[in-house]
Amino acid sequence: MEKIRFLIQGETGLVVELGNKIDPKVNTRVQELSQLIQTKYSHLIETVIPTYCSLLVFFDPLQIARNELINRIKDIVATMPEEQSEATGSKTVVVPTLYGGEAGPDIEAVAKHNNLDIEEVIHIHSSVAYRIYMLGFTPGFPYLGGMSEKIAAPRLNTPRTKIPAGSVGIAGTQTGLYPIESPGGWQLIGRTPLKVFNPSVQQPFLYAAGDFLQFEPISALEYVHIQQEVAQGRFCPQTISKKEAGK
Amino acid sequence: MITVLKPGLLSTVQDEGRQNFLAFGMPRAGVMDRYAARIANLLCGNPLSAAVIEMTLIGASFRFEQNCRISVCGANMNPQINGSIIENWSAIDVSPGDILETGYAKTGCRGYLAVSGGFNVPIIMGSRATYIRAGIGGVEGRQLKIGDLIPQGESPPLSAGPVHLDASYIPEYHEKIDLRVLLGPQDDLFLPEGIETFLQSKYQVTDDADRMGYRLEGPVIKHLDKADIISDALGRGAVQVPGSGQPIIMMAECGTTGGYAKIATVIGADLWRLAQAKPQNIVCFSQCSETDAVQALSAERNVYRAAAKCVAAGQKEVLTTSAGRRKLSMEILGEKYLIEIEEVQ
Numbered sequence: 001m002e003k004i005r006f007l008i009q010g011e012t013g014l015v016v017e018l019g020n021k022i023d024p025k026v027n028t029r030v031q032e033l034s035q036l037i038q039t040k041y042s043h044l045i046e047t048v049i050p051t052y053c054s055l056l057v058f059f060d061p062l063q064i065a066r067n068e069l070i071n072r073i074k075d076i077v078a079t080m081p082e083e084q085s086e087a088t089g090s091k092t093v094v095v096p097t098l099y100g101g102e103a104g105p106d107i108e109a110v111a112k113h114n115n116l117d118i119e120e121v122i123h124i125h126s127s128v129a130y131r132i133y134m135l136g137f138t139p140g141f142p143y144l145g146g147m148s149e150k151i152a153a154p155r156l157n158t159p160r161t162k163i164p165a166g167s168v169g170i171a172g173t174q175t176g177l178y179p180i181e182s183p184g185g186w187q188l189i190g191r192t193p194l195k196v197f198n199p200s201v202q203q204p205f206l207y208a209a210g211d212f213l214q215f216e217p218i219s220a221l222e223y224v225h226i227q228q229e230v231a232q233g234r235f236c237p238q239t240i241s242k243k244e245a246g247k
Numbered sequence: 248m249i250t251v252l253k254p255g256l257l258s259t260v261q262d263e264g265r266q267n268f269l270a271f272g273m274p275r276a277g278v279m280d281r282y283a284a285r286i287a288n289l290l291c292g293n294p295l296s297a298a299v300i301e302m303t304l305i306g307a308s309f310r311f312e313q314n315c316r317i318s319v320c321g322a323n324m325n326p327q328i329n330g331s332i333i334e335n336w337s338a339i340d341v342s343p344g345d346i347l348e349t350g351y352a353k354t355g356c357r358g359y360l361a362v363s364g365g366f367n368v369p370i371i372m373g374s375r376a377t378y379i380r381a382g383i384g385g386v387e388g389r390q391l392k393i394g395d396l397i398p399q400g401e402s403p404p405l406s407a408g409p410v411h412l413d414a415s416y417i418p419e420y421h422e423k424i425d426l427r428v429l430l431g432p433q434d435d436l437f438l439p440e441g442i443e444t445f446l447q448s449k450y451q452v453t454d455d456a457d458r459m460g461y462r463l464e465g466p467v468i469k470h471l472d473k474a475d476i477i478s479d480a481l482g483r484g485a486v487q488v489p490g491s492g493q494p495i496i497m498m499a500e501c502g503t504t505g506g507y508a509k510i511a512t513v514i515g516a517d518l519w520r521l522a523q524a525k526p527q528n529i530v531c532f533s534q535c536s537e538t539d540a541v542q543a544l545s546a547e548r549n550v551y552r553a554a555a556k557c558v559a560a561g562q563k564e565v566l567t568t569s570a571g572r573r574k575l576s577m578e579i580l581g582e583k584y585l586i587e588i589e590e591v592q
Contacts (some may be wrong), residue, residue: 007432010512011540013482015432022477034270049269049480051504056480058266061541062548135272136478136504139381143478180381199371199383205271 004077006070007054011061012046016073017054022145026053027133029080031087031210036076044069050209051134052143092129092212094238095177095192097168098223099125103191110153110170110187122217124151125189129212130175140179140197140205144213147175159185166192168215177213179205190215193227194237206237214240248312249362251395252346255307260366260385260397262298264499265374274500275483276376276384279458279522280357282418282547283321287361289555290318290338290410292403297365298375300391302358304525306349307391309360311341315402316363316410319347322355322420322523336417338410338558355420355523364400378500416554420523423449427535427543428486428511433476436508437488441469445486445510450494450530458500460487461521463530467492470508478506484513486532496521516543 007015016033019026034050037057046058059069099122100107111121130144137143152173160183163169167178169186178184179197192215196206207213218226229235251258261284264277278284278301285295300307306324311317318338319326326333327348333339335358341347349358368375368385377385386395434442450465474490481487485497487507496513497505498521513521514535524530535543 008429008512008537009432009480009482009509010429010484011514011537011544013432013512015479020477047266047269049503051479052477054479056482058269058482062545066537134478134504135270136502137272139268139271139273141272182380197381199381204268204273204372209270 004074006073008066009056012058014057014059014066014069014073015054016057019053022052022133024085024131024145025083027131027145028084028087028210030055031090032080032084033073033076034209035087035089036080037073040076041072044072051136086212087210090210090212091207091239092214092241093207094240095168095194095196095213095215096218096222096226097126097190097192097215098218098220099190101220103223104168104189106153106156106169106187107189110151110189113153114151116151121151121189124148125170125175126215126217129214132207132209132211132213134209135205138178138180138182140207142176142207142213144175147173149173153187155185156187159183163188164191166194166196168192191223193223193230194235195230248399249397250310250312251307251391251393251397252310253308253348254391254393254395255302255349256305257303258307258391259301259377259379259389260298260368260375260391261301261377261499262365262375263296264376265372265378265384267373269480269503272503273372273381274378274459274503276378276458276500277374278359278376279499280321280359280519282519283357283523284359284361285551286336286412286416286554287318287320287359288365289551289558290320290336290412291316291361291363292405292558293361293363293365295551297361297400298368300360300366300397302349302360304352304356306352306358307360308346308348311345311347311362312343312396313399314340314342315399316340316405316408317347318361318410319349320359320361322352322358324349324352324358326358334409334411336412338408340405340408352525356525357522362399363402363405367398367400380500410558412554413557416550416557418520420520423529423531424520424524425531425533426513426517426521427540428513428532429537429540430511430534431509432479432512433508434510436471436474436476437510438469438471441471441492442510444468445488445494446532446534448531450532452524452526452528452530454526456524456526458498460498460501461496461524463494463496465493468494468510474507476506476508478504481505481509482512484515484518485509486511486513498522514540514543516540516547 005017132142168190171186264275382388448466450463455462
């Protein structure tokens with residue numbers, strides 16, 4: 001196991017670095033520690049941001065001194081299992097996705113780039129549950145890991161100025177989805193009718209860092225149907241346990 | 248309720264921002280200059296965190312639709328009520344129909360309007376702060392425009408105004424800004440000479456300076472190897488240095504994660520100074536210890552307590568008024584004063 005490093009990000013920020021590589025095991029520990037700190041010390045800290053291999057704890061130094069906080073975090077780490085495949089409470093969220101056509105204008109380019117046909121791209125992309133290493137860039141934007149290199153594709157030479165919310169894209173060996181309309185240079189292969197970010201409900205995000213996303217191909221008809229249910233607030237996204245995913 | 252007559256350059260409703268969804272990639276947003284916003288609230292009898300209107304560079308104009316106390320703090324935008332100049336950093340009582348006009352920021356960059364009771368826009372994800380990029384908070388998630396009606400909360404009971412603040416609480420804004428920093432979290436990714444350059448050079452604020460971040464320009468800060476790191480979490484005040492070697496300071500609306508090495512973090516007690524910096528202003532960094540940074544934070548909080556007492560003292564008047572004779576008990580900067588006034592006609 002790599003040595004933990006505690007770094008300073010201003011007087012109210014403590015970075016806890018659990019490793020220095022993009023690795024599922026390290027990230028699982030990050031998510032686990034993040035949850036434990038927030039459950040145990042919610043009264044002492046402001047909030048925690050988990051990322052690939054470190055987490056940032058915001059705290060009030062006039063309530064708890066940095067050294068005291070570090071000691072408490074070390075105590076938590078000591079109780080954590082050496083290795084686990086996913087963080088406690090982690091779930092897989094199914095993301096119904098309409099591939100190709102207007103929803104995914106770049107899917108042909110992605111297929112061509114990899115000498116595949118479109119159906120193969122869809123199959124490969126939707127056959128794995130992707131780990132959400134962290135959320136960032138825009139609200140709810142998932143940094144996913146685990147995409148097959150068989151469907152990797154370079155970024156667009158000229159980024160689009162407007163990408164519709166729900167777009168699913170590929171950049172290099174990364175895949176992800178755009179929760180809100182934003183500019184971006186990813187190759188778009190599909191779109192989900194899900195509203196993954198809804199600021200007006202209690203849980204504004206459908207998923208958290210440490211969860212998994214599994215894309216599921218749907219037809220244009222299903223897309224419209226789900227879209228209507230989402231608009232009426234009636235759609236309940238499917239979540240499955242990790243073991244069923246990826247089959 | 249107040250009505251927006253002129254929206255200014257970029258005016259938004261802000262409070263202290265949303266902290267609960269940083270882990271989901273939702274930026275904090277909120278006021279850029281917490282000192283000015285909090286003092287404006289204190290002057291109106293509000294909690295420090297009440298929602299205010301932040302105006303940028305060119306101020307806005309409003310018509311008040313109810314009796315309330317208002318305060319304009321921060322950048323001096325030459326505030327006028329019905330055409331008469333009012334003091335920045337003070338509070339004044341207004342009546343329905345009164346018009347507040349503000350103009351170009353003569354000093355500073357951001358002005359804050361507080362009203363007694365605060366601005367009562369809906370709370371979205373735990374905050375009233377406007378975050379334009381996601382279209383949430385404030386008034387319909389956008390900057391203010393002509394004709395907007397902004398609801399106010401219920402005003403706490405207040406004695407007669409105006410309320411003035413002791414001059415010691417009023418900061419001066421200079422063209423050259425000194426910021427104290429704590430090195431880290433990735434200062435080890437820079438050459439020692441890079442850190443020296445950072446701490447000993449003058450940096451100029453570029454035009455690319457907004458609520459997300461302030462890009463500065465100056466001597467190149469040299470990395471040990473490369474500027475990119477495995478993306479990690481960001482907070483306000485973090486100084487990112489991309490491959491260009493030019494620092495970017497993260498502000499209220501910064502992303503929650505970033506992929507450039509961070510040489511240092513501007514301490515919380517100083518960051519508001521940068522929020523009042525305009526393009527072309529000069530920024531100098533100096534290293535401080537963590538003890539100094541924590542002490543500065545503690546001192547800042549003490550200032551709010553003292554200022555609150557100072558404001559409250561000025562308001563005790565009404566409680567002790569009896570015909571022709573008034574007793575005042577005041578506490579100014581920890582000293583208690585008992586004053587008895589008899590009006591002789």
